[in-house]
Amino acid sequence: MPKMTSEEREAFLAELHVGVIAVERPDRAPLSVPIWYVxxxxxxxxxxxxxxxxxxKLIRAAGRFSLTAQVEQPPYRYVTVEGSVTAIEPATLATARPIAVRYxxxxxxxxxxxxxxxxxxILIRMRPERWLSTDYSKE
Structure with missing residues (x-):
């Protein structure tokens, strides 16, 4: 599969996509839900x-999560990042507004x-530690 370079995958993740986060939970499949992100x-x-x-609750307990962003039309592309939570902090109008304006x-x-x-x-921050990416336009 054609992977993206580091620069390509970071640029792709910075583009406007609805992300899907996944976070582990005990005794069930991971929670997987769409979310806005920056x-x-x-x-x-x-x-x-x-x-x-x-x-x-699940992110706080796990201390980590993953996020996938994708293009749903051919040529398909996606980036998945996973990492540890670096901060959970109160959200203010000044910090939440850029997320809403983005969408x-x-x-x-x-x-x-x-x-x-x-x-x-609240805002939850995660530093990407592992990346997966594919860009089918490179085939």
């Missing part, structure tokens, strides 16, 4: 969720963030 090459994957959500655009994203931020909102 990533800049060389940085951390950042997701926004709420304290008390299933994903927050909705300036006006709608700002409104979404303003309505979505609560005292339970």
């Amino acid at each position: 990533y800049e090459p060389g940085g951390e994957v950042v997701i926004w969720t709420d304290i008390g959500s299933v994903k927050e 909705f655009g300036e006006a709608e994203g700002t409104a979404y963030a303003e309505q979505g931020i609560t005292d339970k909102s």
Whole structure:
């Protein structure tokens, strides 16, 4: 399978995709759910969720998760990263807004963030430690 270079996979992950996170859970298959995220090459994957959500509880317990981003039309491409959680911190309008704007655009994203931020909102940061990638356009 045609793999991406380090630069290609980091650039791909930084593009706009709905990610799918997976996190282990006891006595069941891993939890796998779609999520919005932000990533800049060389940085951390950042997701926004709420304290008390299933994903927050499982990520906190596991201390790690994986995220997959993909293109769903040919030629198919995907990147999967996995790593340890580096921080779980309160989300503010200033820190959550860029995630919402990334997916909705300036006006709608700002409104979404303003309505979505609560005292339970958190950001979870993960530093990618392992990468898998394929780019079928290279065949």
